[in-house]
Amino acid sequence: MKIKEIIVVEGKDDTVAVKRAVDADTIETNGSAVSESTLRKIELAEERRGVIVFTDPDYPGERIRKIVSGRVPTCKHAFLPKKEAISKNQNDLGVENATPEAIREALLHAKQETTEFNEVVTWQDLHAAGLIAGVHAKKRRERLGELLRIGYANGKQLHKRLHTFRITAEEFGAAMQRVFEEETN
Known part of the structure; x- marks a missing residue:
């Protein structure tokens, strides 16, 4: 390649x-x-x-x-x-x-990266998905970063990377669904 x-x-x-x-x-x-x-x-x-x-x-x-x-x-x-x-x-x-x-x-x-800031995934979305606080937050952020190919980040950095790399609400939702499915298996 x-x-x-x-x-x-x-x-x-x-x-x-x-x-x-x-x-x-x-x-x-x-x-x-x-x-x-x-x-x-x-x-x-x-x-x-x-x-x-x-x-x-x-x-x-x-x-x-x-x-x-x-x-x-x-x-x-x-x-x-x-x-x-x-x-x-x-x-x-x-x-x-x-x-x-x-x-x-x-x-x-x-x-x-992009400098355009068109918030698609909100800070509240990250909270609702258990990515900011809670027992599983770090592990979820790590897995989400792998699935979206944006690397591991703390909550604040994750929010920025989602926007910087133009991750859509659909991409975020699909990745979070997979994270939740993996947690229950």
Whole structure:
């Protein structure tokens, strides 16, 4: 599978994992302190071919994602569920631990942010679905993020991502129905 866009990853091990899964070029940020020269490369890549940000599903990965999208708001984002990014010995979390299939799936579902704010899924909808407070809220948000391919987020971030990635009320409803069905099984 050939990817037209250049994929922004955190380091060399991520590049190796991505290249095992797809035919693509990468730019490595070399950690969460993204340099000015790296940001300029990412801007040029977006201008010429497009960019997909594909970072680890952890705090440093989210930090990199915010820095890059702050500078290049038209970039796409690919999210890897935590369970797909955990090493065999359970002590390392990262893109480099994912299978080629999981990487391809994440890249296939890359989504572009939008600055348009047309609230379709409301804060009240999130409360009603038990995504903001309650015993199962965190687990539900995690599963919803996997199903919608927008990554795990706390309640406030989830609300923003639903809008940023233009998740419709229908998509949200179908995903939540699946979350509830899985809970009862």
